[in-house]
Amino acid sequence: MYLHKELETMSRDEINAYQLEKLKSTITHCMNSPFYKKRFNQEKLSADSIKSLDDLRRFPFTTKEDLRATYPFGMAAVPLEKCIRLHSSSGTTGNPTVILHTRNDIEAWADAMARCMYMVGMRPNDVFQNSSGYGMFTGGLGMQYGAERLGMLTVPAGAGNTKRQIKFMKDFGTTCLHAIPSYASRLYEVMKEEGIDPRRDLKLRVLAIGAEPHSDEQRHRIEDMLGVKAYNSFGMSEMCGPGVAFECPEQNGMHIWEDYYIVEIIDPVTLEPVPDGEIGEMVLTTLKREAMPMIRYRTRDLTRILPGECPCGRHHKRLARMQGRSDDMIILKGVNIFPIQIEQILMRYKELGSDYLITLNREDINDSMTIEVELNQLFTDDYGRLQSLTRDITRELKDEILVTPYVKLVSKGSLPRTEGKAKRVVDNRITH
Amino acid sequence: MTIHQISIFIENKSGTLIKVLRQLKEAKIQIVASTIADTTDYGIYRIICSEPLRAVKMLQESGIQANISDVFALKLDNKPGCAADALEIIHNAGISISYLYSFLLDGRGILIFRTNQPDLTKETILLNNMDYMEEDALAKTINI
Numbered sequence: 001m002y003l004h005k006e007l008e009t010m011s012r013d014e015i016n017a018y019q020l021e022k023l024k025s026t027i028t029h030c031m032n033s034p035f036y037k038k039r040f041n042q043e044k045l046s047a048d049s050i051k052s053l054d055d056l057r058r059f060p061f062t063t064k065e066d067l068r069a070t071y072p073f074g075m076a077a078v079p080l081e082k083c084i085r086l087h088s089s090s091g092t093t094g095n096p097t098v099i100l101h102t103r104n105d106i107e108a109w110a111d112a113m114a115r116c117m118y119m120v121g122m123r124p125n126d127v128f129q130n131s132s133g134y135g136m137f138t139g140g141l142g143m144q145y146g147a148e149r150l151g152m153l154t155v156p157a158g159a160g161n162t163k164r165q166i167k168f169m170k171d172f173g174t175t176c177l178h179a180i181p182s183y184a185s186r187l188y189e190v191m192k193e194e195g196i197d198p199r200r201d202l203k204l205r206v207l208a209i210g211a212e213p214h215s216d217e218q219r220h221r222i223e224d225m226l227g228v229k230a231y232n233s234f235g236m237s238e239m240c241g242p243g244v245a246f247e248c249p250e251q252n253g254m255h256i257w258e259d260y261y262i263v264e265i266i267d268p269v270t271l272e273p274v275p276d277g278e279i280g281e282m283v284l285t286t287l288k289r290e291a292m293p294m295i296r297y298r299t300r301d302l303t304r305i306l307p308g309e310c311p312c313g314r315h316h317k318r319l320a321r322m323q324g325r326s327d328d329m330i331i332l333k334g335v336n337i338f339p340i341q342i343e344q345i346l347m348r349y350k351e352l353g354s355d356y357l358i359t360l361n362r363e364d365i366n367d368s369m370t371i372e373v374e375l376n377q378l379f380t381d382d383y384g385r386l387q388s389l390t391r392d393i394t395r396e397l398k399d400e401i402l403v404t405p406y407v408k409l410v411s412k413g414s415l416p417r418t419e420g421k422a423k424r425v426v427d428n429r430i431t432h
Numbered sequence: 433m434t435i436h437q438i439s440i441f442i443e444n445k446s447g448t449l450i451k452v453l454r455q456l457k458e459a460k461i462q463i464v465a466s467t468i469a470d471t472t473d474y475g476i477y478r479i480i481c482s483e484p485l486r487a488v489k490m491l492q493e494s495g496i497q498a499n500i501s502d503v504f505a506l507k508l509d510n511k512p513g514c515a516a517d518a519l520e521i522i523h524n525a526g527i528s529i530s531y532l533y534s535f536l537l538d539g540r541g542i543l544i545f546r547t548n549q550p551d552l553t554k555e556t557i558l559l560n561n562m563d564y565m566e567e568d569a570l571a572k573t574i575n576i
Contacts (some may be wrong), residue, residue, distance in 0.1 A: 377497055379499070380439075381439035381546070382502040383469075384530070386476075409473065411448075411497050
C-alpha cells in the first residue's frame, strides 16, 4: 500500500517538524544561489528568520518572471559541474526558462514518481507504457525514471503513432499507461477502428492522466471506455515535473508530497493565505531540491485544499482539480473575475454549446464585458424565449461576478476555433 | 389544422441570411412566405416552404440552427375586413397571439400565427367554422 511507509503516513505534527527542519536547510542552501543571496540580503532574511513554518510568509515570492530574468543559470545554487540535467520550457513571451537538476534531484524525483505509481497499485511485475513525449517535456523522462525505480518493465513509446501504441499494448501486455486525457480518448477511437476491445484484447488496468485540465466526468468516461482505473497526476517543470501531487485509490483529491514541498494557497490579489477549502493560487516551496531550490514559487494554478482526513491513511494535504490559472484573472470595475466562474454557469444551460468568448471593452471611462455564447440548437420558434434565456443567464452571471455582462447568443460554429487551448478572453481596453 | 413552419436562428451580421437562402436554392426548396423582424443581436427567420421536413433536415445538417414547428393557417377571403373579423373571434376567446404574418395563395389570404393557447385556438377555429389550411393541402398547392 505504501512505498515509503514512514514518510507517507507521517502525522500532521510530524510533517510540520520535518518541514521546519528542511525549510531551514533549504534557506541556508539558497544563499549559494546568486539570485536568492541578493534578494534575501536586501530583505535581511536568512535561515535564522525561520522560527516556525509561519515565518515562511516573511519571504518574498518567486515568480516565472524571476526565472526568465535569471535565464539560463542565474538561480542555480550549485556549480554547473554538479548538475546532470536541464529541462527548458519554451517561453511564448520573452526568455524561456531553465530548470537544473543534480544527481540527487533526479533521484528524489524518481522516488516521488515511484511513490505515486505504487500508491495506485502499480507493481514491479507490471508493464508500463508511456505515451508522453520524451526530451524537454518532463512527462517523458519523469515517468520513465519513476517506473524504472519501481522496477516495472517500461515501454518508452513516446508521443503519437497511435496504431503502434496499441500494437505495443497488445504484444507486450501493457498493464499501466501514462497519457494525457485527450490522448486516452484518441487511443480508444483508434482501438475501435482496429477492432480492438480493450477489455477483451488488452491487459490495461491502471492509467495515470494529467498535464491537461479535465473534469471528473471525463475521467469516468475514460475509465468506462478502456476498462481501467484512471488517476489524476499533477506536476510542473519548475518543481521537477510529474510526481508533485497524485491521486490515491480514493480518487478524491491529489496528495501533495509535503516531505518535498510546502504548499500555500493565497488570494492572488491580496497575497494573503486563504483558509483550507477556499480557492486560491497555489504557492510552492521546495524542500529537497539542490540545483534550483525555490522559495514561495507562484504557480499561477488555482486550486483549493480539500479539508478533512483521507481514508487512505496519508496526512499529506489533498489538492482539488486545478480550477484554471490566476493569470487569466480579469479585473473589471475593480472586481476580480476568473473565466472559470463564467464558464461554470454557462455550462449549466443545456441550450448553450461549450464555446464562449469574453470581450472587454472601454468607452470613455466605462468598462464593459460582452459574453458571446453559442446556441446549441434552436429549441424554440419564439423570440421571447430566447430573450428570457439571455435574461436568466445575465442575472445568474451578475450574482456570481457582481458586474452585469452583455450576453449575446450567437450561432453554433461562429466563434473562432483554435487548436488546443481555446482563446476565451479578448481585452480591448487600453490598460497602460 | 396547422402547417409546418421552419424557424432559423439568424445572427445579425452580414451574409447570414444569404447563406441560408443559397442552401434552400441549391436544395430546390420553394419559399411561399417568409418573415424576419429588425432586432439587435439576432432574429428568427420564419419560412413556409415546400418539403419543410427535408428542408429543415438539410439546414441542420449544414450547421444552420433551425427547427420546425406547427402554426395555424387561416384561409380568408381576399376582401377588406376579413383579417379583422378573424382576429376578433380569436381575441374574444381570450387568446393572445405571439406573432403573425400573411400571404396570398390561389386568390385566398393565408393568415399564419402562433398563440399562447394552442388547444383553445383549435377549439375556437372549429366552433366558429373558420376555414383553415392543412399541411397536405398546402403541399399540393405549392407543387402545382
